[in-house]
Amino acid sequence: MFYGLNNILKKILPKRLFYRALIIVAAPVILLQLIISIVFFDSIWIKANKGMTRSLVGEVVTLFDVYKSNQSKENIKNLTDLYKKNFDFVINIKTDEKLPETRSDRRFSPMDRSLRREMKSVFQNNYWFDTVTYIDLVDLRIKTNNEIIQIFFPKAKIAPSSVRVFVLWLIVPSLLLILIAIIFLKNQTRPLVKLSKAAERFGKGELVEDLRPSGALEIRKATYEFDRMMKRINRHLAQRSEMLSGISHDLRTPLTRLKLQLAMMEKKDLAEKMSSDIDEMEKMLNDYLQYAKSQAEESSSKIDLNVFIKEILKNYDEKRYDFSSEHNIEIEGRKNLIRRCIINIIGNGLSYGDKISIQTKKSVNSAIIIVEDNGPGIPKEEYSNVFKPFYRIDKSRGLNKSGVGLGLSISQDIIKSHGGNISLSKAKLGGLLVKISLPF
Numbered sequence: 001m002f003y004g005l006n007n008i009l010k011k012i013l014p015k016r017l018f019y020r021a022l023i024i025v026a027a028p029v030i031l032l033q034l035i036i037s038i039v040f041f042d043s044i045w046i047k048a049n050k051g052m053t054r055s056l057v058g059e060v061v062t063l064f065d066v067y068k069s070n071q072s073k074e075n076i077k078n079l080t081d082l083y084k085k086n087f088d089f090v091i092n093i094k095t096d097e098k099l100p101e102t103r104s105d106r107r108f109s110p111m112d113r114s115l116r117r118e119m120k121s122v123f124q125n126n127y128w129f130d131t132v133t134y135i136d137l138v139d140l141r142i143k144t145n146n147e148i149i150q151i152f153f154p155k156a157k158i159a160p161s162s163v164r165v166f167v168l169w170l171i172v173p174s175l176l177l178i179l180i181a182i183i184f185l186k187n188q189t190r191p192l193v194k195l196s197k198a199a200e201r202f203g204k205g206e207l208v209e210d211l212r213p214s215g216a217l218e219i220r221k222a223t224y225e226f227d228r229m230m231k232r233i234n235r236h237l238a239q240r241s242e243m244l245s246g247i248s249h250d251l252r253t254p255l256t257r258l259k260l261q262l263a264m265m266e267k268k269d270l271a272e273k274m275s276s277d278i279d280e281m282e283k284m285l286n287d288y289l290q291y292a293k294s295q296a297e298e299s300s301s302k303i304d305l306n307v308f309i310k311e312i313l314k315n316y317d318e319k320r321y322d323f324s325s326e327h328n329i330e331i332e333g334r335k336n337l338i339r340r341c342i343i344n345i346i347g348n349g350l351s352y353g354d355k356i357s358i359q360t361k362k363s364v365n366s367a368i369i370i371v372e373d374n375g376p377g378i379p380k381e382e383y384s385n386v387f388k389p390f391y392r393i394d395k396s397r398g399l400n401k402s403g404v405g406l407g408l409s410i411s412q413d414i415i416k417s418h419g420g421n422i423s424l425s426k427a428k429l430g431g432l433l434v435k436i437s438l439p440f
Helices: 002-012 017-069 073-087 110-123 162-203 217-263 268-292 305-313 335-352 407-417
Strands: 090-095 127-130 137-144 147-154 301-304 321-325 330-333 356-362 366-373 421-426 432-439
Touching (some): 017 073, 017 110, 017 162, 305 321, 330 432, 335 366
Parallel strands (some): 321 356
Antiparallel strands (some): 127 137, 356 366
16 A cells, blocks of 8 residues: 555656755645635634624614615715714615516625624515625615615625735745745756766766755765765776777787898798787777776867767768668767767668668667678577677677777677667568667
């Protein structure tokens, strides 16, 4: 039971911290005001309204008693003048008229309900009143014999004037308190929003240089620790790149010497084989450096994906690829890295197949790039292995020995550094389908 209620509350409640905190602050204020309003309405306003209505009906009954005792014109004139002067009553006596048949009193109005109850106890059904037509007046009509006595009196006689003031003082402070809470919560949640955006940008491999601790002490501490962690990671990546650059420089020198020594060997067949191995070692070294530097520091920029892919495809034979797109798609990313990733995928497809198909789509929150080829494909059980560095399949697609097994590893590293995803499946053309998704 509680589990189901918890799920319902999770669906109803807002997801963002600001709105949840606002509910925590505003809900008690609104609840308190409702309780105060109900207590006031029930114990004060209704009782006051009932007493005032009963007093008014008493004045009307007195008017009737005096009128019945003496119905001379002089007495009627003195009576109307007296009530006009002392009670603000405007009295009209109409003969040969009936009470209106249309119901004009409001069923759920406390003022109408109280007046109806008091009038009915004295005059049964020989009355009619209207509190809607006039803003400040009530039209009350009472039937007696062949006459209708029409009385106009101010609404203030049956409606306490303090209600509007009370409602005003009830609403204005509540709105003021909620407004102050909104401003305060906005200032408190802004550092959290900045921290989450900085974490998102850092997760995509972007440089984050404008992160400054602000807000409450706990948020400042979290921001400070995140900044320290970010700097440690960046320092580690920089040290790794420097180390690999040093290794590259140190390894190229002995490889160059080996090449020179092989060129001077008399056994040319053996020299050619050994030279081929050295060339492969050099390519492996270069590809490994490329893989290690795939997180290189580069500023992000807006990329028109369709135009970007068309520029890359200019370097390939038009007969060997088909390109289609559905929408104009713009993403935020590092151009050089994304270009390297797409070139790796296209190069793999053209190396193992005769033709490739490239398609771009737009989903709810990401751009989709689909690359298919008509090559031999990859067994399903090998999909996860081909993303490992230096992993090569000795079957099907492993027949091409030009690579060293880093193309898909580098591509995956680049895509994940942008917060995207890359997956493999069977292509309609019979080969491999590579699906890349990049967030907007």
